[in-house]
Amino acid sequence: xxxxxxxxxxxxxxxxxxxxxxxxxxxxxxxxxxxxxxxxxxxxxxxxxxxxxxxxxxxxxxxxxxxxxxxxxxxxxxxxxxxxxxxxxxxxxxxxxxxxxxxxxxxxxxxxxxxxxxxxxxxxxxxxxxxxxxxxxxxxxxxxxxxxxxxxxxxxxxxxxxxxxxxxxxxxxxxxxxxxxxxxxxxxxxxxxxxxxxxxxxxxxxxxxxxxxxxxxxxxxxxxxxxxxxxxxxxxxxxxxxxxxxxxxxxxxxxxxxxxxxxxxxxxxxxxxxxxxxxxxxxxxxxxxxxxxxxxxxxxxxxxxxxxxxxxxxxxxxxxxxxxxxxxxxxxxxxxxxxxxxxxxxxxxxxxxxxxxxxxxxxxxxxxxxxxxxxxxxxxxxxxxxxxxxxxxxxxxxxxxx
Numbered sequence: 001x002x003x004x005x006x007x008x009x010x011x012x013x014x015x016x017x018x019x020x021x022x023x024x025x026x027x028x029x030x031x032x033x034x035x036x037x038x039x040x041x042x043x044x045x046x047x048x049x050x051x052x053x054x055x056x057x058x059x060x061x062x063x064x065x066x067x068x069x070x071x072x073x074x075x076x077x078x079x080x081x082x083x084x085x086x087x088x089x090x091x092x093x094x095x096x097x098x099x100x101x102x103x104x105x106x107x108x109x110x111x112x113x114x115x116x117x118x119x120x121x122x123x124x125x126x127x128x129x130x131x132x133x134x135x136x137x138x139x140x141x142x143x144x145x146x147x148x149x150x151x152x153x154x155x156x157x158x159x160x161x162x163x164x165x166x167x168x169x170x171x172x173x174x175x176x177x178x179x180x181x182x183x184x185x186x187x188x189x190x191x192x193x194x195x196x197x198x199x200x201x202x203x204x205x206x207x208x209x210x211x212x213x214x215x216x217x218x219x220x221x222x223x224x225x226x227x228x229x230x231x232x233x234x235x236x237x238x239x240x241x242x243x244x245x246x247x248x249x250x251x252x253x254x255x256x257x258x259x260x261x262x263x264x265x266x267x268x269x270x271x272x273x274x275x276x277x278x279x280x281x282x283x284x285x286x287x288x289x290x291x292x293x294x295x296x297x298x299x300x301x302x303x304x305x306x307x308x309x310x311x312x313x314x315x316x317x318x319x320x321x322x323x324x325x326x327x328x329x330x331x332x333x334x335x336x337x338x339x340x341x342x343x344x345x346x347x348x349x350x351x352x353x354x355x356x357x358x359x360x361x362x363x364x365x366x367x368x369x370x371x372x373x374x375x376x377x378x379x380x381x382x383x384x385x386x387x388x389x390x391x392x393x394x395x396x397x398x399x400x401x402x
Contacts, residue, residue, distance in 0.1 A: 001385075001392055002036045002109060004101065004135075006126045007117035008093070009142075010041035012075060013066055014058045020286055021142075021195065021310050022117045027069060028196065028377035034385050038072050038104050038111070042097050045077035076100040087154050090124035094132075101129060112392040113138065119145035119162065120155050127162040136391040139163070140170040140193075143307025146179045147328055160184065167391045170384075172308035173329025193384060194332065195308045196377030202290050202317035204369055210295035219250035220359055223296035223320070225289065225311045226303075228259030228280075233302025233325065235261070235268050239348020240300065240355060242272035247356055251277065253300075256292060258283040293318035298358055302343075302351055306330055316340070316372040319365030323354045338363055339371045 005026050009019030019041075029035055046059040053060075062075045078096025080089060104111070116126030116139045123139035130137035139162060150156040163169055163185045170191050171177035177190040211221070222241065226232035234255050241253045255265065255278065262280065269278040284292060293299065299315035301324040308329040312322050322340035324330050334340040340363075341354040 001034060001113070001388060002038075002111040003113050003115045003388060004104065004109075004111040005037055005039045005115045005117070006041075006097070006101075006129070007122050008042055009118050009122070010039060010073065011068060012041070012043070012062045012073070013068075014061045014063075017283060017286060019117075023068070023071075024198065025195065025377075025380070026071070026115075028198075029381045029384055030071075031377075032381050032385050035388070037115075038074070038109050039068075040074050040076065040097050040100050040104070042076050042078045042093055042100075044080035045096075074100045074104070086121075086152070089121035090128065090158060093121050093125035094128040097125065098129060098132065101133065105133070111135065113388055115388070116140065118142055120149045120159050123166070124158045124162040127165040130165065136167045136394070137165065138168045138170060138387065138391065139166045140172070141176040141180070141307065142172055143176070143328070144305060146171075146176045147305050147307065150179065150183065156183070167394075168387055170387075173332050175328045175332075176307055191383070191387060193380045194329075194375070195310055195313070196380055197310070197313035197317045197372055197375050199317055199373060199376060201287065202293065202314045202372075204319040204365060205290060205294035207294055207319075207365075210291050214291065214295050216252065216254075216295055217250075219252055220248050220297045221295055222251060222253045222298055222300050222355065223256065223292055223315070224253065224300045224302070225256045225284075225292075225315075226301070228255070228257050228261040228265060230261060231304045232257070233300075233304065233346065234265055236302035236346060236348055236351055237300045238265065238268050238272055238274065238278060240302075240351035241277060241348075242274050243348050243352035244355060245274070248359065253278045254292065254296070255280045256282070256284045256289070289314060290318050293320050296320050298323055298355055300351060300355065301325065301330075302346055303327065303330075304346060309333060312340070313372055313375050316368050319369045321358055321363040321365075321368050323351060323358055333375075336371060337361075339368045 009022050043059045043062045046056045049057045049060045076097050079092040113136045116123050119141045170193050174192045224234050224237040269275040293315045299322045312333045326342035341358050343350045343354045
Protein backbone atom coordinates (compact mmCIF):
# COMPACT_ATOMS: atom_id res chain seq x y z
CA UNK A 1 0.00 0.00 0.00
CA UNK A 2 1.31 3.42 -0.98
CA UNK A 3 0.53 6.42 1.20
CA UNK A 4 1.28 10.09 0.80
CA UNK A 5 2.00 11.79 4.13
CA UNK A 6 1.10 15.47 3.98
CA UNK A 7 1.89 18.04 6.66
CA UNK A 8 3.73 21.29 7.27
CA UNK A 9 4.84 19.65 10.52
CA UNK A 10 7.76 17.52 9.40
CA UNK A 11 11.51 17.74 10.05
CA UNK A 12 13.99 18.96 7.46
CA UNK A 13 17.75 19.25 7.30
CA UNK A 14 17.51 22.87 8.46
CA UNK A 15 14.80 22.30 11.09
CA UNK A 16 15.53 18.75 12.30
CA UNK A 17 13.22 18.86 15.33
CA UNK A 18 10.23 20.51 13.64
CA UNK A 19 7.25 18.12 13.70
CA UNK A 20 9.42 15.19 14.65
CA UNK A 21 6.37 13.45 16.17
CA UNK A 22 4.85 13.13 12.67
CA UNK A 23 8.05 11.61 11.30
CA UNK A 24 8.26 9.26 14.28
CA UNK A 25 4.75 7.88 13.73
CA UNK A 26 5.43 7.39 10.04
CA UNK A 27 8.75 5.64 10.67
CA UNK A 28 7.06 3.31 13.15
CA UNK A 29 4.32 2.59 10.60
CA UNK A 30 6.89 1.71 7.96
CA UNK A 31 8.32 -0.93 10.27
CA UNK A 32 5.17 -2.95 9.58
CA UNK A 33 6.56 -3.57 6.05
CA UNK A 34 3.00 -3.18 4.75
CA UNK A 35 3.30 0.45 3.69
CA UNK A 36 5.42 2.47 1.28
CA UNK A 37 5.42 6.23 1.78
CA UNK A 38 6.45 9.56 0.33
CA UNK A 39 6.20 12.86 2.17
CA UNK A 40 5.06 16.27 0.97
CA UNK A 41 5.93 18.79 3.69
CA UNK A 42 5.37 22.34 2.41
CA UNK A 43 7.18 25.33 3.91
CA UNK A 44 6.21 29.00 3.70
CA UNK A 45 7.88 30.89 0.86
CA UNK A 46 10.51 33.39 1.94
CA UNK A 47 12.92 35.27 -0.36
CA UNK A 48 16.17 35.31 1.61
CA UNK A 49 18.49 33.00 3.53
CA UNK A 50 20.22 35.94 5.23
CA UNK A 51 21.11 35.23 8.84
CA UNK A 52 19.40 38.40 10.04
CA UNK A 53 16.01 36.91 9.15
CA UNK A 54 16.33 34.18 11.76
CA UNK A 55 13.62 31.50 11.56
CA UNK A 56 12.32 32.91 8.27
CA UNK A 57 15.69 32.31 6.66
CA UNK A 58 15.33 28.62 7.45
CA UNK A 59 12.25 28.48 5.23
CA UNK A 60 14.29 29.76 2.29
CA UNK A 61 17.16 27.39 3.10
CA UNK A 62 14.97 24.29 3.17
CA UNK A 63 15.85 22.02 0.22
CA UNK A 64 13.13 21.39 -2.33
CA UNK A 65 13.71 17.65 -1.99
CA UNK A 66 15.72 15.52 0.40
CA UNK A 67 16.10 12.08 1.95
CA UNK A 68 15.45 11.72 5.68
CA UNK A 69 15.99 8.36 7.34
CA UNK A 70 15.27 6.62 4.06
CA UNK A 71 12.14 8.70 3.36
CA UNK A 72 11.72 10.79 0.22
CA UNK A 73 10.55 14.25 1.33
CA UNK A 74 9.43 17.10 -0.92
CA UNK A 75 9.24 20.66 0.41
CA UNK A 76 7.19 22.78 -2.01
CA UNK A 77 6.62 26.44 -1.15
CA UNK A 78 3.33 28.11 -0.37
CA UNK A 79 2.37 31.71 0.29
CA UNK A 80 1.69 32.62 3.92
CA UNK A 81 0.65 36.26 3.78
CA UNK A 82 0.76 38.44 6.93
CA UNK A 83 -2.58 39.19 8.62
CA UNK A 84 -4.70 37.12 6.21
CA UNK A 85 -2.52 34.03 6.49
CA UNK A 86 -4.76 32.13 8.88
CA UNK A 87 -7.82 32.16 6.62
CA UNK A 88 -6.04 31.92 3.25
CA UNK A 89 -3.49 29.29 4.26
CA UNK A 90 -5.54 26.18 3.36
CA UNK A 91 -5.96 27.37 -0.23
CA UNK A 92 -2.39 28.62 -0.73
CA UNK A 93 -1.09 25.44 0.91
CA UNK A 94 -3.08 23.22 -1.47
CA UNK A 95 -2.10 25.26 -4.51
CA UNK A 96 1.56 25.27 -3.53
CA UNK A 97 1.64 21.51 -2.93
CA UNK A 98 -0.39 20.29 -5.91
CA UNK A 99 2.51 20.30 -8.37
CA UNK A 100 4.72 18.37 -5.95
CA UNK A 101 2.04 15.73 -5.48
CA UNK A 102 1.59 15.48 -9.25
CA UNK A 103 5.36 15.12 -9.61
CA UNK A 104 5.32 12.04 -7.38
CA UNK A 105 2.47 10.54 -9.40
CA UNK A 106 4.35 11.22 -12.65
CA UNK A 107 7.40 9.49 -11.19
CA UNK A 108 5.34 6.36 -10.63
CA UNK A 109 4.21 6.81 -7.04
CA UNK A 110 0.47 6.61 -7.65
CA UNK A 111 -0.49 6.61 -3.99
CA UNK A 112 -3.54 4.87 -2.52
CA UNK A 113 -4.32 7.33 0.26
CA UNK A 114 -3.43 10.73 1.72
CA UNK A 115 -2.29 10.62 5.36
CA UNK A 116 -2.58 14.24 6.57
CA UNK A 117 -1.50 15.61 9.94
CA UNK A 118 -2.83 18.65 11.80
CA UNK A 119 -6.37 19.66 10.97
CA UNK A 120 -5.89 23.32 10.14
CA UNK A 121 -4.64 24.44 7.72
CA UNK A 122 -3.00 21.17 6.69
CA UNK A 123 -6.07 18.95 6.89
CA UNK A 124 -8.23 21.41 4.98
CA UNK A 125 -5.57 21.70 2.25
CA UNK A 126 -5.30 17.90 2.14
CA UNK A 127 -9.07 17.67 1.64
CA UNK A 128 -8.75 19.93 -1.42
CA UNK A 129 -5.91 17.76 -2.74
CA UNK A 130 -7.83 14.55 -2.07
CA UNK A 131 -10.73 15.84 -4.17
CA UNK A 132 -8.39 16.89 -6.97
CA UNK A 133 -6.54 13.56 -7.09
CA UNK A 134 -9.61 11.47 -6.20
CA UNK A 135 -7.93 9.69 -3.32
CA UNK A 136 -9.15 8.61 0.14
CA UNK A 137 -8.14 10.91 2.98
CA UNK A 138 -7.30 10.41 6.65
CA UNK A 139 -6.60 13.45 8.84
CA UNK A 140 -4.88 13.18 12.22
CA UNK A 141 -5.66 15.82 14.86
CA UNK A 142 -2.85 16.57 17.27
CA UNK A 143 -3.83 19.31 19.71
CA UNK A 144 -4.07 23.02 19.04
CA UNK A 145 -5.66 22.30 15.65
CA UNK A 146 -8.82 21.22 17.49
CA UNK A 147 -8.51 22.52 21.06
CA UNK A 148 -7.93 26.13 19.99
CA UNK A 149 -8.46 26.92 16.29
CA UNK A 150 -12.18 26.00 16.15
CA UNK A 151 -12.80 29.01 18.41
CA UNK A 152 -12.46 31.11 15.24
CA UNK A 153 -15.66 30.96 13.12
CA UNK A 154 -14.24 30.67 9.58
CA UNK A 155 -11.52 28.13 10.40
CA UNK A 156 -14.14 26.15 12.36
CA UNK A 157 -16.36 25.93 9.28
CA UNK A 158 -13.41 24.86 7.14
CA UNK A 159 -12.47 22.20 9.69
CA UNK A 160 -16.04 20.89 9.63
CA UNK A 161 -15.96 20.76 5.84
CA UNK A 162 -12.63 18.91 5.80
CA UNK A 163 -13.83 16.44 8.44
CA UNK A 164 -16.87 15.63 6.30
CA UNK A 165 -14.65 15.19 3.24
CA UNK A 166 -12.25 12.90 5.11
CA UNK A 167 -12.90 9.19 5.00
CA UNK A 168 -11.63 8.98 8.57
CA UNK A 169 -10.19 11.19 11.30
CA UNK A 170 -7.66 10.10 13.89
CA UNK A 171 -7.11 11.76 17.25
CA UNK A 172 -4.03 11.19 19.37
CA UNK A 173 -6.38 11.31 22.36
CA UNK A 174 -10.11 10.77 22.88
CA UNK A 175 -10.67 14.41 23.87
CA UNK A 176 -9.80 15.60 20.36
CA UNK A 177 -12.28 13.25 18.72
CA UNK A 178 -14.98 14.49 21.10
CA UNK A 179 -14.44 17.94 19.55
CA UNK A 180 -15.18 16.64 16.06
CA UNK A 181 -18.15 14.70 17.36
CA UNK A 182 -19.52 17.86 18.92
CA UNK A 183 -19.02 19.61 15.56
CA UNK A 184 -21.41 17.13 14.00
CA UNK A 185 -19.01 14.62 12.47
CA UNK A 186 -20.23 11.02 12.33
CA UNK A 187 -18.75 9.14 15.29
CA UNK A 188 -18.14 5.99 13.23
CA UNK A 189 -15.48 7.87 11.23
CA UNK A 190 -13.60 9.04 14.33
CA UNK A 191 -10.71 6.93 15.64
CA UNK A 192 -8.41 7.30 18.63
CA UNK A 193 -4.84 6.13 18.00
CA UNK A 194 -2.50 7.36 20.68
CA UNK A 195 1.13 8.16 20.13
CA UNK A 196 3.64 5.67 21.38
CA UNK A 197 7.19 6.16 22.59
CA UNK A 198 10.43 4.92 21.09
CA UNK A 199 11.58 2.63 23.88
CA UNK A 200 15.04 2.21 22.37
CA UNK A 201 15.76 5.91 21.94
CA UNK A 202 14.29 6.79 25.35
CA UNK A 203 15.68 4.47 27.99
CA UNK A 204 17.07 4.89 31.52
CA UNK A 205 20.70 5.88 31.81
CA UNK A 206 22.55 5.93 35.16
CA UNK A 207 21.23 9.03 36.92
CA UNK A 208 24.40 9.86 38.83
CA UNK A 209 26.52 9.53 35.70
CA UNK A 210 24.20 11.78 33.69
CA UNK A 211 24.22 14.41 36.43
CA UNK A 212 28.00 14.40 36.48
CA UNK A 213 28.26 14.67 32.70
CA UNK A 214 25.73 17.52 32.58
CA UNK A 215 27.22 19.43 35.51
CA UNK A 216 24.30 18.92 37.91
CA UNK A 217 24.85 18.61 41.67
CA UNK A 218 22.98 16.29 43.99
CA UNK A 219 20.02 18.62 44.70
CA UNK A 220 16.61 17.75 43.18
CA UNK A 221 16.62 18.44 39.45
CA UNK A 222 13.37 19.47 37.75
CA UNK A 223 13.09 19.54 33.97
CA UNK A 224 10.74 21.46 31.67
CA UNK A 225 10.87 20.66 27.94
CA UNK A 226 9.24 22.40 24.99
CA UNK A 227 9.18 25.53 22.85
CA UNK A 228 9.63 28.70 24.86
CA UNK A 229 6.07 29.90 24.41
CA UNK A 230 3.48 30.83 27.00
CA UNK A 231 1.24 27.82 26.59
CA UNK A 232 4.05 25.40 27.45
CA UNK A 233 4.09 26.86 30.97
CA UNK A 234 7.81 27.22 31.63
CA UNK A 235 6.97 30.36 33.63
CA UNK A 236 4.74 28.23 35.86
CA UNK A 237 7.65 25.86 36.43
CA UNK A 238 9.79 28.81 37.52
CA UNK A 239 7.06 29.92 39.93
CA UNK A 240 6.87 26.37 41.28
CA UNK A 241 10.62 26.29 41.86
CA UNK A 242 10.36 29.51 43.86
CA UNK A 243 7.51 28.04 45.92
CA UNK A 244 9.60 24.93 46.64
CA UNK A 245 12.32 26.88 48.44
CA UNK A 246 10.76 26.28 51.86
CA UNK A 247 11.21 22.51 51.57
CA UNK A 248 13.76 22.05 48.77
CA UNK A 249 15.96 25.16 48.84
CA UNK A 250 18.65 23.64 46.64
CA UNK A 251 16.35 22.42 43.85
CA UNK A 252 17.31 23.23 40.28
CA UNK A 253 15.20 23.77 37.15
CA UNK A 254 16.50 23.11 33.65
CA UNK A 255 14.44 24.36 30.72
CA UNK A 256 15.14 22.75 27.34
CA UNK A 257 13.82 24.56 24.29
CA UNK A 258 14.07 27.76 22.32
CA UNK A 259 11.59 30.47 21.41
CA UNK A 260 10.26 33.94 21.95
CA UNK A 261 9.88 33.68 25.74
CA UNK A 262 13.62 33.26 26.44
CA UNK A 263 14.27 36.72 27.90
CA UNK A 264 10.94 36.84 29.72
CA UNK A 265 11.71 33.55 31.43
CA UNK A 266 15.11 34.83 32.57
CA UNK A 267 13.42 37.97 33.88
CA UNK A 268 10.81 35.89 35.70
CA UNK A 269 13.51 33.84 37.37
CA UNK A 270 15.17 37.06 38.56
CA UNK A 271 11.89 38.45 39.87
CA UNK A 272 11.20 35.22 41.78
CA UNK A 273 14.69 35.18 43.27
CA UNK A 274 15.71 31.88 41.65
CA UNK A 275 17.88 33.10 38.76
CA UNK A 276 20.86 31.11 40.03
CA UNK A 277 18.72 27.94 40.18
CA UNK A 278 17.28 28.13 36.64
CA UNK A 279 19.25 27.06 33.59
CA UNK A 280 18.06 27.48 30.00
CA UNK A 281 19.97 25.03 27.81
CA UNK A 282 18.38 25.87 24.45
CA UNK A 283 17.10 23.35 21.96
CA UNK A 284 18.25 19.82 22.72
CA UNK A 285 18.26 17.28 19.85
CA UNK A 286 15.69 14.54 20.28
CA UNK A 287 18.48 11.98 20.38
CA UNK A 288 20.12 13.75 23.35
CA UNK A 289 17.06 14.37 25.50
CA UNK A 290 17.32 11.00 27.23
CA UNK A 291 20.42 12.26 29.07
CA UNK A 292 18.45 15.14 30.61
CA UNK A 293 15.42 12.95 31.32
CA UNK A 294 17.64 10.36 33.02
CA UNK A 295 19.36 13.03 35.14
CA UNK A 296 16.12 14.64 36.33
CA UNK A 297 14.08 13.76 39.41
CA UNK A 298 10.85 14.95 37.78
CA UNK A 299 9.58 16.41 34.51
CA UNK A 300 7.22 19.38 34.85
CA UNK A 301 4.74 20.08 32.03
CA UNK A 302 2.58 23.08 32.91
CA UNK A 303 0.89 23.45 29.52
CA UNK A 304 -2.41 25.22 29.02
CA UNK A 305 -3.23 22.98 26.03
CA UNK A 306 -1.93 19.61 24.88
CA UNK A 307 -3.24 16.89 22.61
CA UNK A 308 -0.93 14.03 23.52
CA UNK A 309 2.23 15.27 25.20
CA UNK A 310 5.07 13.10 23.90
CA UNK A 311 7.51 14.50 26.46
CA UNK A 312 5.59 12.79 29.26
CA UNK A 313 6.10 9.34 27.77
CA UNK A 314 9.69 10.13 26.82
CA UNK A 315 10.50 11.09 30.40
CA UNK A 316 8.75 8.06 31.86
CA UNK A 317 10.53 5.77 29.38
CA UNK A 318 13.75 7.08 30.96
CA UNK A 319 12.39 6.27 34.42
CA UNK A 320 11.55 9.86 35.33
CA UNK A 321 8.16 10.60 36.95
CA UNK A 322 6.12 13.60 35.81
CA UNK A 323 3.97 16.46 37.06
CA UNK A 324 1.54 17.83 34.48
CA UNK A 325 -1.54 19.96 34.03
CA UNK A 326 -4.70 17.84 33.95
CA UNK A 327 -5.87 18.82 30.46
CA UNK A 328 -7.04 17.18 27.24
CA UNK A 329 -5.12 13.96 26.56
CA UNK A 330 -2.78 14.16 29.54
CA UNK A 331 -5.06 12.14 31.88
CA UNK A 332 -4.90 9.40 29.24
CA UNK A 333 -1.10 9.41 29.48
CA UNK A 334 -0.70 9.64 33.27
CA UNK A 335 -3.19 7.24 34.85
CA UNK A 336 -1.27 6.15 37.96
CA UNK A 337 0.07 8.20 40.90
CA UNK A 338 3.03 5.83 40.97
CA UNK A 339 4.40 7.50 37.83
CA UNK A 340 3.27 11.09 38.20
CA UNK A 341 0.85 13.72 39.45
CA UNK A 342 -1.84 15.63 37.59
CA UNK A 343 -2.47 19.25 38.62
CA UNK A 344 -5.91 20.81 38.25
CA UNK A 345 -4.78 24.42 38.78
CA UNK A 346 -2.14 25.83 36.44
CA UNK A 347 -0.22 27.81 39.04
CA UNK A 348 3.21 27.76 40.63
CA UNK A 349 1.77 26.97 44.05
CA UNK A 350 -0.25 23.99 42.77
CA UNK A 351 2.70 22.62 40.81
CA UNK A 352 4.96 23.06 43.82
CA UNK A 353 2.54 21.09 46.02
CA UNK A 354 2.30 18.27 43.46
CA UNK A 355 6.06 18.19 42.92
CA UNK A 356 6.69 18.15 46.66
CA UNK A 357 4.36 15.16 47.05
CA UNK A 358 5.98 13.37 44.12
CA UNK A 359 9.51 13.86 45.46
CA UNK A 360 8.39 12.65 48.89
CA UNK A 361 6.87 9.51 47.35
CA UNK A 362 10.13 8.85 45.46
CA UNK A 363 8.63 6.68 42.69
CA UNK A 364 10.67 3.66 41.71
CA UNK A 365 12.36 4.56 38.42
CA UNK A 366 12.25 0.99 37.13
CA UNK A 367 8.50 0.90 37.81
CA UNK A 368 8.08 4.17 35.91
CA UNK A 369 9.94 2.65 32.97
CA UNK A 370 7.73 -0.45 33.05
CA UNK A 371 4.66 1.77 32.91
CA UNK A 372 6.00 3.51 29.78
CA UNK A 373 6.64 0.14 28.16
CA UNK A 374 2.88 -0.24 27.91
CA UNK A 375 2.92 2.55 25.29
CA UNK A 376 4.88 0.94 22.48
CA UNK A 377 4.01 1.89 18.90
CA UNK A 378 2.92 -1.61 17.81
CA UNK A 379 -0.81 -1.32 18.54
CA UNK A 380 -1.09 2.11 16.92
CA UNK A 381 0.83 1.06 13.81
CA UNK A 382 -1.32 -2.02 13.31
CA UNK A 383 -4.51 0.01 13.81
CA UNK A 384 -3.30 2.44 11.14
CA UNK A 385 -2.55 -0.38 8.72
CA UNK A 386 -6.03 -1.86 9.18
CA UNK A 387 -7.72 1.51 8.71
CA UNK A 388 -5.65 2.49 5.68
CA UNK A 389 -6.14 -0.90 4.02
CA UNK A 390 -9.90 -0.75 4.51
CA UNK A 391 -10.13 2.71 2.96
CA UNK A 392 -7.78 1.93 0.07
CA UNK A 393 -9.66 -1.30 -0.62
CA UNK A 394 -13.01 0.49 -0.61
CA UNK A 395 -11.65 3.08 -3.05
CA UNK A 396 -10.35 0.36 -5.35
CA UNK A 397 -13.76 -1.28 -5.33
CA UNK A 398 -15.44 1.98 -6.25
CA UNK A 399 -13.04 2.57 -9.17
CA UNK A 400 -13.60 -0.93 -10.51
CA UNK A 401 -17.30 -0.16 -10.79
CA UNK A 402 -16.93 3.30 -12.36
